[in-house]
Amino acid sequence: MLSNSVKRLFVRQIKCSIRTTGVRSLSAAEDVTSLTKPVEKFKGDYDVIIAGGGMVGCTLACAMAKDSILSNLKVLLLEGSPNKEFKLKTDYSNRVVALNQNTKTLMTSLDVWQRVEKMRLQPVRYMQVWDASSDAMISFSSSELLDDDVAYIVENNVLLHAINQELASSKNNISIIYDAKIAGYQLPKQDNSRVKSHVQMANGDTYTCQLLIGADGANSAVRKAMGVQYLSWNYDQMGVVATLNLAEECTNTTAWQRWIPSGPIAILPLDSKRSSLVWCTWQDHAQQLLKLPEDQFVDALNDALWKQYPRSGSVETVTSWTTSWLRRVGLPDGAARQLPPSIRNITPNSRAAFPLAFGHSTRYIAPGVVLIGDAAHRVHPLAGQGVNLGFGDVADLTAALSNAMYSGLDITHTAWMSTYESTRQRHNVPTQVMIEMMHRLYTVDLMPVVLARSVGLQITNALQPLKKMIMSHAAS
Template sequence: MLPMSSSVRRFLLTKAKTYVRTVTTSKPATSFDDDQIKQNYDIIIAGGGMVGCTLACAIGKNSLLSHLKVLLLEGSPQQKYELKPEYSNRVVALNQNTKSLMNSLEIWQHIEKARVQPVRHMQVWDASSNALISFNSADIMDDDVAYIVENDLLLHAVNKELTSPDLKNVNIVYGAKISGYELSKHEALTRNLIKMNNGDTYSCKLLIGADGANSAVRNAMGVQYLSWNYDHMGVVATLHLAEETENTTAWQRWLPTGPVALLPLDSKRSSLVWSTTVDHAKQLLQLPEEQFVDALNDALWKQYPHSSAVEACTSWFGSCLKSIGLPDGAERQLPPSVKSIVSASRAAFPLGFGHSTRYVAPGVALVGDAAHRVHPLAGQGVNLGFGDVKDLTEFLADAIYTGLDITHHSWLERYESSRQRHNVPTQIAVDALYRLYTVDLPPVVLVRSLGTQLTNALQPIKKLIMSHATT
């Protein structure tokens, strides 16, 4: 277990004021006798995706929590993983905080043995002006900006540790079909019931919802969920580049319809995430492969119309920055050209925003997309989820360390407060960026261009951005 933070120590010296919130259930309460319950657990995690599996692994490996009985319920059947020559079209950009978590759980070693691509540079630029911002790992931090890993490889690496013989307190049920939840209404005697389609019923002290954006656990809690769709889709594909390069740069260009991004996979291949309107996304999926490649290269290289007034203002501002010894943003790298796409690698998924006003209730906690959903433009979605894993595990361990139960409201609410202080500003910032850059009016383009130029010129601001993005 990591050493307790100063805030935890202060809690041990002062009495925190907390409150208990009653939640509603999705179904009428039903009385269950003990003989109707197949098995009792301390913790049940609903959802065995990347975040849910990592949480089960983190709890199982924590010395203060390893005595707890944990059940992981995953709706999909158990998959046999095979590392194929071609990359998957679904990848994640893991930040330093996530890498540290994976290292602490001995998961990272499995990823490194397979394949992972570091991102050492990142360039983001505007199609409607000459403004850009770049990040260089050598300038702003001691390590790489991010690491590109395939979703299924990451899940396989987590499962290798999760199913290790040394992890004896975690059970996994694959193909688990949950019919409903009956949640405890009383903190003093928490007992959540999970009913399965096959008639089985499990009980637990702490139920953790890691079941995605359409979380049934969150619905059972009865909490308010703020959400909206962007009426955009993310088109993904695996790309072959025209020339072999070191390929450690992530590229993102803001188009009037949304951002198009290339994430490096190896010296010859990159992964595409192209956010665009629903109609355009459907057109891109239907294009012949050669025409799709042409459309993508146009998106990366085409000169879009620029406002002469915006150009004059940004040029003058760049000169001012240069005159006081700051970078004016005139120097830029050119993105790679795409030669072809991997056959059948194109796919699309809807984009939206979501945030649960509460992450916890008596005997219940939410993690990952069950608690929050963001636009993929900043690559923060899964990293926020892994941040939830780290904090929740530490707060549960701190509860045990102080002689309290894992369902004690003060520690669950500390988890909620800690994560919402980090997640909400991130979500708001990402949503604001999306809205700011999908408007093509010259005054808006001017404001965002000047802001981009100034941010790129001021190293402390860039460090602050990267510091928040990697924690």
């Protein structure tokens, strides 16, 4: 669990940051904080500039193009990567996302989901999570808990291509610059709609806007220019990803996650023959896994999925008693444990790894500036919530801004910006805390901790209302 000092710091930052009204008070001595070189070439003025054209930034641009009110805004999307031609390959990409129901609803409203379905996705209708240090497990089934599937596994590049396709077909008010290298920002120091943000490019071009939206990822330059406090730490872990070929063909609509002492291993379905791996482990071990010959890597993975790790006799006794007690009081002890698939081999050259870290911006807004996605928050991938939080930001920001403009407010008015910040932090921060606590809880192998988490998992699995509440929050 979090140390007391870290917990106190995190809670203090949360209390300071969750507000329903107001933005930071700054000196009126100057209108602009200059963070860059003087303007060299003025290229254009926009109502909104979105810095960052990843999945979240492009979705926001698409939402603005689709909204009947926001479509009147002049918007510039700046994407640092070149505009690459997309071609759907036979082999799956090793980077995938697990999209929840709210994200599906958003994408459907933007006509993006229909494009994804025409390419490929895989529904998750059952999920099993189990502890390698005990017999404790929990399962979620779409037939038991939800009216629809638990989640959907989609490749990052497929989703981004679908968003870009829809954006291209409805972007009358959207301009896009690819391979955009941003040198710096000049941001307003106070709430003044007449003072605009300046975005200076590496080639000397400069753009201005009333509203600057930072969708530029965890190392956000927009966030740094805002000067807001950012709470972050590294996990000294990496997520090893690969595309797996199953030993036997099956329906394959189950997501598997096993907690081993070094971290969780997730097996996410892609189709009847293939799954995607996300193996969170210590950095040294991750580098070793990447260097192994492919057959040895598969052996290591199967061993991690099936290996019997050392167990405490006390934990075994208590969990066995808990199972019996749940049955005596008439509570189901959960569905029967299912066995994960065996892995035959991996798609050649599909292995990669990325660092894992936590991040929380204490403020999502400043005068004329808003943060969304990883620029505002970053979480461990163990719950698959990272990009869903970002898409939730898009939905709430679009609604807040559209309502504000309908009411006659300026696009940088503090009322709607504060509403957006408050709404999102009240959802994102509890999710971040929950994920952080799970990570801390399951990377400790002390007997009392293993006992507490095992019994807690057993009881949660037996309480259908609690499981529904968990899934409802995860789906939002």
